[in-house]
Amino acid sequence: MSCTITLAILPCLLQVHDVVPKDVNAPPGDITAGHVVLPGPEQSATSSVTALLPAREIDRFVPGSGKSAVVLIAKDPELWDFSIGAGSQPLASSERLLDLSGMTQSASARALRLLEPSDGLTSMPIQAKAPDEELAGWLLVADGCEDVRLTTHFGTRHHAPGRPVVLHARMEGAHSARGTMVLGSPSGDSFEHPLHPDGAGGLIGVFSPDEAGDWTVRSIVESVDHRGVGRVRTTQQLLRSLPESAAPSGSVTASQQTDGRIEFRVPLAVLPASDLAAPRRVALAFEVWATDASGRQVPVCWVSRIHELPAEGGAQHASLRADPRWFSLAGADPKSIELRELRIHDTRGFVLLAHEPRPDCIPVGSFELPSPPSAVVPSMHAGAAPERIAGASRASSMRAGSPDGGHVLLLSHGYCTDQFPFRTNDFSGDFVLYEEYGQNLSNDEFALRFESLGRSHKSMGIVGHSQAGHAATHLYTFYWSALDWATGPRKIQGVGVPWLGTALAGNAAVLGEVFGIGCGEVYDLTYDGSTSWLSFIPSWVRQETWYWTTSFEDGWFYDYCQIVTDLLLSDPDDGTVEQYAGQLAGANNEGHKTGWCHTRLMRDPPQCRDAERNVLMNQEAAR
Amino acid sequence: MNERLPSRWLLTAMLVPVATLVADELVVESTLVQPVPDDSGNSSALVEFVVPSSGDPVVTTGVRLSLRLEHPWVGDLRVTLRPPDGSTELVMLDRPGLVPAGFPGPFGCGGDDLDVVFDDSASASAQDTCSLVASPVLAGPLRPLQALQSLSGIDPEGSWSLTVTDLQPGDSGQLIGASLLVEFEIDCDQDGLPDECTCPGDLDGDRVVGGADLSGLLSQWNGTGEADLDANGVVDGADLAILISAWGSCR
Incomplete structure (x- = not known):
């Protein structure tokens, strides 16, 4: 071979302008199974049993019976005076120097791990002194009490500049005493906001990202465990705030094309591009429902497609298509089409830009359905492959490029x-x-x-x-x-x-x-x-x-x-x-x-x- | 008057082509299987269709080509048909689906197999038909890349050449069968256009005025019938003169 x-x-x-997007269709079972349903933000929460803090903000911890370690993250950490335990007699530990080049540009890590489990009650000092006071260093502290866990999530997936973001924080295994969130803006500024009791045992904070880009969100929660010992936990999250570059601007129309497919035209209000260098692509999707012979609303299929936004913005429309056989299989009448969960996501991180749970949909013209196939066939998944792409000229004498x-x-x-x-x-x-x-x-x-x-x-x-x-x-x-x-x-x-x-x-x-x-x-x-x-x-x-x-x-x-x-x-x-x-x-x-x-x-x-x-x-x- | 229009020959390629004249159709059949070598350059699967002489001057009025191929990537293939006069090679298919980018892509249509009738009147184009799931990917009547209608007017007699070439490395196949259907009409004046022949005296319709026709005329002497070539109501010396003047093959 x-x-x-x-x-x-x-x-x-x-x-990328000459790629050919598919008319993505998914069976109704994908809706009921949740494969193509956007989960609530609590479903992608971040949880932590450790604390990551600037070295100056933590000088002791109370190790327990689980994995206990303190990691110094700094540039040249080996030059730091770094130990855990009582001053002249540091606790026996295993020390390792670790490469962090996958995570940071200039930092390495120096990890100290306790060899023996501790009682979870005795406070242990941490010494972390930089060779130069100007040098930054962070400590990642694992106290081995893994039943004390902080979980945080945002209240929505819709994070446009100016739109308030709610942060939810909940501590398991301990009673939350107080919390703070520290925000890092895309331009490098830092903001600190307190977290407040949410009335249900958790904490809540609100902030409004006023700048487009990636924000870092650090949640720091101090708590007291069931033995009365103070525990600190932090989570570190990234929040991408993007302008609502495309949003539905009216009723969707549904009509049958000459090839039989059902075309949905989604009117869009598109913002002009602020950065002309990069093409802007969004992914649109919605569920298609309709009434069956017994008068019940049934899921017919799910439809999606990548759509490129014109740089100049303005009124546009996106076309998405569904195979008519989905209607035949569901025994559903296209005249009764109802759309649900219309979503528009920026393809940069699939950030949600717009969401309409029940967009208006107007069926136009008549519909003629084919006989139902005995089962779903592959050609129903992504439409017919296009015969030609727009603007592509035939090159009969062309040989392969490789x-x-x-x-x-x-x-x-x-x-x-x-x-x-x-x-x-x-x-x-x-x-x-x-x-x-x-x-x-x-x-x-x-x-x-x-x-x-x-x-x-x-x-x-x-x-x-x-x-x-x-x-x-x-x-x-x-x-x-x-x-x-x-x-x-x-x-x-x-x-x-x-x-x-x-x-x-x-x-x-x-x-x-x-x-x-x-x-x-x-x-x-x-x-x-x-x-x-x-x-x-x-x-x-x-x-x-x-x-x-x-x-x-x-x-x-x-x-x-x-x-x-x-x-x-x-x-x-x-x-x-x-x-x-x-x-x-x-x-x-x-x-x-x-x-x-x-x-x-x-x-x-x-x-x-x-x-x-x-x-x-x-x-x-x-x- | 001798009425033989329109006429049709059906020829199917065989390992050893055999022509059979059945009424108005000439049929040549074959079970020839030929390899279509991978990226073969000058080595192609070649089928010769031999259309024998009918004895009459004829002109092509329509052509259809049927082709069955097994090949895992039809986008590799170029199919051509050359008529007997060697004047024009018509391209039926040339790496279908080939686009510089997008889909199907720079290597053409990746579907399997071909069982197609190239027919100018088909609604879909063979060059533009492609599917991820259909097999054979090219099936039924499809329009050729270059219209077969351009062969109208040529003399169909002689050897037609069908060539199948694989132009891209990576896949090979085999030609299972092919057939050529030629519609023709009489072209007595050989101007490339169908016309009606007149052949006075050819009483037995064999396109030759000869002894049998003379016997037929004499058997009707002083009577009436088809030997009354000048239509004056009686078979007589004037009719005999017409027959003698047309003696020989009809033109």
């Missing part, structure tokens, strides 16, 4: 990496590598990289690490590409994919404000961003996706992949992705394997070096 490796060299400026143009497997790294994760020796046949080190892309931008790469090949399956799993499913959902032509058992395979997000995205943003962020903020990988994005991924895409999770080998002491990230994540985790957050409902879960971590420089070997899995993925991959 021949083996071809092609290294992808991508243009700096990706031309030397072979064959059927390939694309191997891809994830967000912000400096080495290719997969061991290519484990793969055979034709495969190509996506390599763009140090990148920070939204899922949409990442997917379009794949689309562009796919143009050099007839067909393409994808094996992706981490965020590349998001990108592959995003591509298959929203755009026609070489991935659609791939044949074989598995179109998409993902390893260590944070389908539900990772707490590290928020923490990296907070630390990045102090130390410079490694590759930039990646809102798509926050719990909020991932959850919003995932509500656009229908079951037929999930069914074509196979995934694996891993975590550390749970030894008596080294029960982590990376001690810093371990303190920010819920066990078990692979150092970046918690096992629970690596699950994709409706997809093919290939299992969880211990003894493997997310990347190199962690306790156990990197998960993408697992030859057994790699060989299997290579064997099963569609190409």
